[in-house]
Amino acid sequence: MNYLTPNASIPATDGTMDAFVVLPDARPMGTVLIAVELWGMTTHMQDIAARLALQGYAAVVLDLFRRQAPPVPEDPVESWAATFENFDDIRCTRDCRMALDWALSGACGFHAGSVFVWGFCMGGRFAHNLAAFDQRLAGAINFYGRINFPRMPDKPFLPTEVTRMIDAPYLGLFAETDGLIPQADVQRLRHDLRANKSAEVRVMPGTQHAFFNDQREAYHPAAAQEAWTKVLSFLEKYR
Secondary structure, eight states: OOBOOOOEEEEETTEEEEEEEEOOSSSOSOEEEEEOOTTOSBHHHHHHHHHHHHTTOEEEEEOTTTTSOOOOTTSOHHHHHHHHHHOOHHHHHHHHHHHHHHHHTTTTSSOOOSEEEEEETHHHHHHHHHHHHOTTOSEEEEESOOOOOOOBTTBSSOGGGGGGGOOSOEEEEEEEEOSSSOHHHHHHHHHHTTTOTTEEEEEEEEEETTTTOTTSTTOOHHHHHHHHHHHHHHHHHHO
């Protein structure tokens, strides 16, 4: 698996966080913070950032692992589970808030405009958390991010417990078949967002977890194209 070479450093909890920034040719129409999946800052994340820049948005891929090596798909499932269990959700939620501040304050060095967050898999839950804990966010996009799971020492609160705090526009896209995210969790998310008139939660028919990732077997081209169109419409509507 190929990984990105960071080109920026962002203030973060007790240190800094690497980032990969892609800017459009003209003044950005807005900025998208990309919260990475379990595999970290892969070239898949770079491709998404480049696609966003071609549409006129600044894109910032966040190294949520803070330079620690993420797992790879070839690792045993137990390694994936251990990474999830030992990941510090409090630290990472704070890091996301600091990245938002970095963009909005102008410390990023470019005109950020309205700032969104788009998270995938692991990053989806931090997009969700950021929307709950920071009202400066223009909108949050959660692609198959897990929002409900057993409570653990490094996870003293669950994303599902803060859903009703989300007032920002929210787009959640989930797979029809996902061993990590049962349909009951998606239904609970939709229920808890019912007061948010700018929220949409959708299950993509015929898909599995990571349906947007063209580097994974679960990639579903038709669903990925529909999801991309939805994201662009979401950004256009709320920027």
